Amino acid sequence: MTPSSLPAVAGIGLRAPHYRQVMDTLPPLGWVEVHSENFFDGGMPLAMLQRVASHYPLSLHGVGLGLGSLVRPDGEHLAALKRLVDAIKPPAVSEHLSFNHSAQRYVNDLLPIPYTMASLAVIASHVDETQQALGRRILLENLSSYVEFPGNEMNEGEFLAELVARTGCGLLLDVNNLYVNGINLGTDVQAVLSALPAAAIGEIHLAGYSEGEGMLVDTHSQPVHPGVWQLYAQVITSIGPRPTLIEWDLDIPPLDTLQAEAAKADTILQGARHDA
Amino acid sequence: MTPEARWQAELLELIAHTAQQPDAALGLRPAGLAVYRNNYRVGLIETLKMIYPVTGQIVGEEFMTGLAREYSKQHASYSGNLHRYGGSFGDFLQDFPPAQTLPYLADVARLEWAVHRSYYAIDQTPLTASALTDIHPEQFGQLRFAFCDSSRALSSRWPVVSIWQGHQPGQTLNVNLEAGGEPALVSRHAGKVRVQAETAGMAALLLALQDGQPLGEAAGQALAAQDDFDLQAGLARLFADGLLSHYQL
Numbered sequence: 001m002t003p004s005s006l007p008a009v010a011g012i013g014l015r016a017p018h019y020r021q022v023m024d025t026l027p028p029l030g031w032v033e034v035h036s037e038n039f040f041d042g043g044m045p046l047a048m049l050q051r052v053a054s055h056y057p058l059s060l061h062g063v064g065l066g067l068g069s070l071v072r073p074d075g076e077h078l079a080a081l082k083r084l085v086d087a088i089k090p091p092a093v094s095e096h097l098s099f100n101h102s103a104q105r106y107v108n109d110l111l112p113i114p115y116t117m118a119s120l121a122v123i124a125s126h127v128d129e130t131q132q133a134l135g136r137r138i139l140l141e142n143l144s145s146y147v148e149f150p151g152n153e154m155n156e157g158e159f160l161a162e163l164v165a166r167t168g169c170g171l172l173l174d175v176n177n178l179y180v181n182g183i184n185l186g187t188d189v190q191a192v193l194s195a196l197p198a199a200a201i202g203e204i205h206l207a208g209y210s211e212g213e214g215m216l217v218d219t220h221s222q223p224v225h226p227g228v229w230q231l232y233a234q235v236i237t238s239i240g241p242r243p244t245l246i247e248w249d250l251d252i253p254p255l256d257t258l259q260a261e262a263a264k265a266d267t268i269l270q271g272a273r274h275d276a
Numbered sequence: 277m278t279p280e281a282r283w284q285a286e287l288l289e290l291i292a293h294t295a296q297q298p299d300a301a302l303g304l305r306p307a308g309l310a311v312y313r314n315n316y317r318v319g320l321i322e323t324l325k326m327i328y329p330v331t332g333q334i335v336g337e338e339f340m341t342g343l344a345r346e347y348s349k350q351h352a353s354y355s356g357n358l359h360r361y362g363g364s365f366g367d368f369l370q371d372f373p374p375a376q377t378l379p380y381l382a383d384v385a386r387l388e389w390a391v392h393r394s395y396y397a398i399d400q401t402p403l404t405a406s407a408l409t410d411i412h413p414e415q416f417g418q419l420r421f422a423f424c425d426s427s428r429a430l431s432s433r434w435p436v437v438s439i440w441q442g443h444q445p446g447q448t449l450n451v452n453l454e455a456g457g458e459p460a461l462v463s464r465h466a467g468k469v470r471v472q473a474e475t476a477g478m479a480a481l482l483l484a485l486q487d488g489q490p491l492g493e494a495a496g497q498a499l500a501a502q503d504d505f506d507l508q509a510g511l512a513r514l515f516a517d518g519l520l521s522h523y524q525l
Contacts, residue, residue, distance in 0.1 A: 041396045045395075047467055099284050100356055102285035105354075107292060119278075119280045147308035150302070151280075212307075213310070
């Protein structure tokens with residue numbers, strides 16, 4: 001039993017340019033995922049999301065809670081997320097293992113946390129608090145990082161494995177993030193993968209990076225790169241089929257381009273089913 | 277503070293303040309910090325452009341980018357939800373010297389913020405007139421009301437409603453800036469945000485109630501602002517348009 005009840009097929013990230021087309025034509029999509037914050041509070045966004053959720057399995061993916069911030073989570077943000085989760089009752093709820101605020105300020109980004117025993121204790125308590133508030137298990141996603149805490153005591157995979165053991169949370173494995181970290185930071189991709197408890201992985205993300213100055217930047221603005229497909233196929237062969245999302249957030253192409261990317265993922269997922 | 281928490285706090289400051297040089301002990305690769313600094317600035321600027329499209333049309337793309345960049349330097353984000361960023365952009369424009377040649381710009385931005393908040397506001401059951409049937413008529417004057425989060429009245433010395441409407445898709449702009457102020461009411465109906473100009477009397481009634489003043493006081497101000505104001509019709513509209521969420525006696 002995986003920690004999300006999404007189907008183990010490919011889905012797409014549903015973004016504003018496609019809302020109308022999806023609602024009007026209800027194209028065949030395995031499932032869809034949206035960013036939770038875009039549907040906080042109420043009005044037309046929430047009403048539309050309720051309609052989407054009545055046609056497709058829906059995953060709520062948070063980008064703003066910043067559970068890895070070593071100060072208390074924002075109670076107002078958590079309350080807004082709870083209202084949304086209660087209204088939608090989605091098969092999956094996920095957040096990033098990242099930080100975004102201190103006592104002084106917010107930076108609305110997904111910043112890498114120190115992978116130490118001291119931060120593990122604090123962040124585990126934040127995951128507990130979130131799961132208790134929402135009344136459900138959440139999935140935590142690995143990051144693409146461009147800097148690192150110099151005193152890391154373990155890799156991201158070991159840190160996530162500890163969080164799973166302590167809190168019972170599930171994992172969202174972003175294969176592109178892992179690939180990008182391998183290139184940018186020299187992260188040992190295979191070591192991170194082998195540290196992750198396979199049974200906890202409830203969802204997978206795929207996206208395309210772009211090339212910045214001396215860095216691959218996780219812009220979600222491109223097709224999934226061949227190296228990432230290769231790594232994805234390795235993961236699926238190793239852990240079995242998982243719900244897999246095609247994410248595209250910048251220079252968003254026509255819906256059928258996303259569906260074609262999803263079809264590639266479905267081919268790999270089907271291959272793993274035949275081999276099993 | 278643990279070394280981990282200090283590292284987080286310092287990284288946040290360094291991302292927001294691009295002129296600051298990082299301490300080598302933080303172990304930050306310059307190319308990595310540059311990615312976050314760029315994300316931060318571009319993210320806030322794009323957020324402001326999304327919330328303030330009419331302001332952007334009035335000043336043009338390039339000037340809007342400059343305004344948003346300057347605002348983002350002065351105003352930190354205070355929420356993990358970017359939809360809450362930028363609420364004081366109108367006040368900023370009021371005081372920012374390069375924007376002074378367009379004296380109505382600040383009020384247009386304030387109206388756009390009200391539209392933005394109305395669109396996302398929480399769903400509430402509006403107060404109906406029948407909720408007041410148990411209240412003795414002699415007490416009506418002491419009633420105070422809370423507005424729904426999706427409702428907001430604004431006053432302006434400028435024809436902001438005509439300016440805003442003239443910049444909506446498919447509309448043509450036909451505004452006489454000397455025509456005087458247009459008080460605005462922003463409200464939401466079946467999810468759609470409505471922006472309309474109000475009479476002086478209705479505006480005075482709405483603004484006084486929004487300010488927390490009792491109904492008797494607000495009615496007096498409405499009649500003082502417009503001597504032929506139809507108070508009965510004005511009060512009926514508060515309920516018919518679903519503007520209020522609670523009352524307090």
